[in-house]
Amino acid sequence: MSDTTINELDRLDGAFAGNLLLATFSAEVRGLLEPHGDVVSLAVGDHVQVRGQDVEWSYFPFGTTMISLVVEMDDGRTVQVASIGREGAVGGIVSCGSAPAFAQAQVMVGGPAMRVPMEALEEAKSRSGFVANLFCRFSDYLLAEVMQSAACNSFHSIQQRAARWLLTAQDRAGDRIELTQEALAELLGVQRTTVNAVVGALQDLGLISARRGRVIVVDRAGLKRHACECYSIVGEHFGSVIGPSGSGGSEGC
Template sequence: MLGVKDVAETATDESNQADEAFAGNRLLATFSREARALIEPQGVLEQTQVGDIVLTRGEQVESSVFPIGSTMVSMTVELNGGRSVEVASIGREGAVGGIISCGQAPAYSRAIVLVGGPVFRVSMGALEDAKKRSGFISNIFCRFSDYLLAQVMQSVACNAFHSIPERAARWLLHAQDRAGDRIELTQEAFAGLLGVQRTTVNAVIRSLQSEGLVSTGRGVVRVTDRAGLKRRACECYQRLEDHFGAVIGTSGTGGPR
């Protein structure tokens, strides 16, 4: 049986975990006290590892996952012959699962943890109930859906018209925003995300390293010159950052660029 002290310590731990979740995710950080109260009791803070599957194509989406801190999830579309390509990546600026659809629906893409860490998981039932009870929650998820769609559309344009070095630099900038300067990523995984051969990625990384923009280690890429990397990247990175600020920003309702 738990004593009074044990109950108090448990309540404090749960409160600290909730504070970590709502401070470590840019969507949740916009919630008012009233909006937070609608989903906080229904959510749970979990730890993820690299390679954990968040969504599987064709399976029902039963919960939404909000990456916290440096956690990053990659959404990929799989093709015949074992090929796949990343169509979007989501970190602390958003959520994965059931955001665009209303209620339970089958997942279209595969979502896999790329950088492990904490996530805040909320069941679809609890999230849909909160959206019905709060205009703010309903609106912010509509706005994030707009941002996510913009990311997918920008990726299509980027993959079609921009060079692999430009795409690689853009991806590393997004990853740095979410995970910090030290990005745990093998070159094999990076090649899969970009949809190119590993030898191509090796050449790109060597080029960026020779310019002093990144350094590499075993399974790690470290950004050493962010300004230089931005100059190397295509315009897609800044366009998405501008759009996030316009539709969501720090208030959840966006604002002028």
């Protein structure tokens, strides 16, 4: 076996261990996807799906990778409606075959992901009741996140929403989050000056430390106190519908 093959197998092992959906797979179920998967490195700003274009791949992030589903308005303004990291997947997971994407899927924190062609994913769903049920459950979780984001954007302050987003990013990327304030403003759908003021306020409270292109979470407990309830609600729902077994009833994401 060549070194290249060994390295790729190691990377696939990392994907199945590091992504919370893939980690629920038995050896038999894993065999349905693994031959078709390859591990790719995603960079900040990469688009893994584009609105209006057919979805050809599904991406399973692991490590620090974080992908945002973003809706863009006619005037160029954008807002994040969901974010997906090691707990999920992006691209055709909840559809029934090839279909055009509704939202942009943009990489916010770079890192690895396992990529699987849509045809292989649909075949796995047709051959395995476990896979079909797991992705049905994930669609429930993703819809819950989108609905909670809609409520959050309507009723909660920019500071609460920013704190929630930073906590979610910390869960996936660790304490050091590679993120510009301009990118955070786009995610929250607000002006850069508004985000500057919010970040400054969180720094003054000793909750975060912001440097050029980077945010470091200093006081997680304090940040949670300043976030809205949406952060814990979405995490708890993941545990209820998926959890470590893929059948729910345990820990959140």
